[in-house]
Amino acid sequence: MDKIFDADIVIGGGGLAGLTLALALRHGLRRDRSAVTILVADPALDAPPLCGCGATAILAGARRMLEEIGLWPQLESLAEPVRDITITGSTPRDGRRPTLLTFSDSIEAGQPLAHVIEDREFKAALLSAAGTSATGATEIRLRPLRLESATTDTDSAVVRLADGTVIRTALVVAADGAASRLRLRAGIGTTGWDHDHSVIVATTRHDGDHQGRAEEQFLSTGRAELLPLRNRRSALLWSQPRREAEYLVSLSTAGFEDEIERRIESQRGRLTLEGSLRALPLSGFVARSFIAERLALVGDAAHVIPPVAGLGLNLSLTDVAALAEVIVDAARLGFDIGSHHVLERYQRWRRFDTVATGLTATATRLLLSDRSRLGQAITGFGFGLLDRAPMIRAHLARHAAGITAGAPRLLRGQAL
Secondary structure, X not given: OOOEEEOOEXXXXXXXXXXXXXXHHHHHHXXXXXXXXXXXXXXXXXXXXXXXXXXXXXXXXXXXXXXXXXXHHHHHOOOEEEOEEEEEOOOOEOOEOOEEEEEOOOOOOOOOOEEEEEHHHHHHHHHHHHOOOOOOOEEEEEEOOOEEEEEEOOOOEXXXXXXXXXXXXXXXXXXXXXXXXXXXXXXXOEEEEEEEEEEEEEEEEOOOOOOOEEEEEEOOOOEEEEEEEOOOEEEEEEEEEHHHHHXXXXXXXXXXXXHHHHHOOOOOOOOEEEEEEEEEEEEEEEEOOOEEOOEEEOHHHOEEOXXXXXXXXXXXXXXXXXXXXXXXXXXHOOOXXXXXXXXXXXXXXXXXXXXXXXXXXXXXXXXXXXXXXXXXXXXXXXXXXXXXXXXXXXXXXXXXXXXXXXXXXXXXXXXX
């Protein structure tokens, strides 16, 4: 007979969202005297990253949460501030693409628009923090094993790890990515879309100083983003039709760099490739439910949104902040943290907002990718209005950054 171990919360998935959730819960539950155990299971916990070329723009709300849970001092020295954003159109005028919008307003006084950090450094800092003992009774246990199965009933959930370990818990959190096994096993469907494009992700070096500028360029067949990194480097996110993206990543390093030089304008000088690169399908979905019996979905397990206006991980971290708040509030009131009543609060809070954000992001991307004269005219008119409406621009920026009045407490810089 298998020996059963106990844990209060089991998180399946040790990526950026899963680890941040574990740290947020430890932060919120540390005031309680009772012992709380949070177990994070993921075979990738002790594996090197598949590609060291990803980067994340951390917006104001996510930064506030990282400050509150004590992680920002480690991350700030690794992150490059974004001082302004420039968006250019696809149709050249006088040999150069027109500037559609510039954004240099500060979302918060004294703070840059965002901070860009490499994913591998972000994850390393999270792992270091999760593996460090903290004051209080709450404990994080890291298990580099796959969570093979989870069975639930009204009283508890039982999960089995790849080595046969069986764990009884009050709540299972699916943070195991877009192809979530936990979501599939729970029978939760998704509503999705496919843009027939892929995003090429790479890290580049350049001789010129980026001066903290993020650039977004709309091209004839896609778009390119350059996000500033430390030491005269930039993260490149280059969307192209899927077959074209496959062709580009198959080129030699020199051939790929020549294509960048030919197709993408940059005042940073010639962009040279650092490390590896990869192409990711540009598709998305929203789960039809964010919860099941004793199960909550966060991050890419719940939604994948087109990368528009700094979404993506920041939307996932909003899930983390909301679920952590719901769990901590329930625990302090003595409620069962895995009950439907508790999890339904998380679902009401996050799913409608995520669906609305996904529809807006998809519509925006389709409009911006429309190369017809009508599409170009509408795009130019919209950007022109936005460029002349700083109050609207600031409101949209604050909403994207997750710091509106109804945001979770952590995103507003408040303790749980």
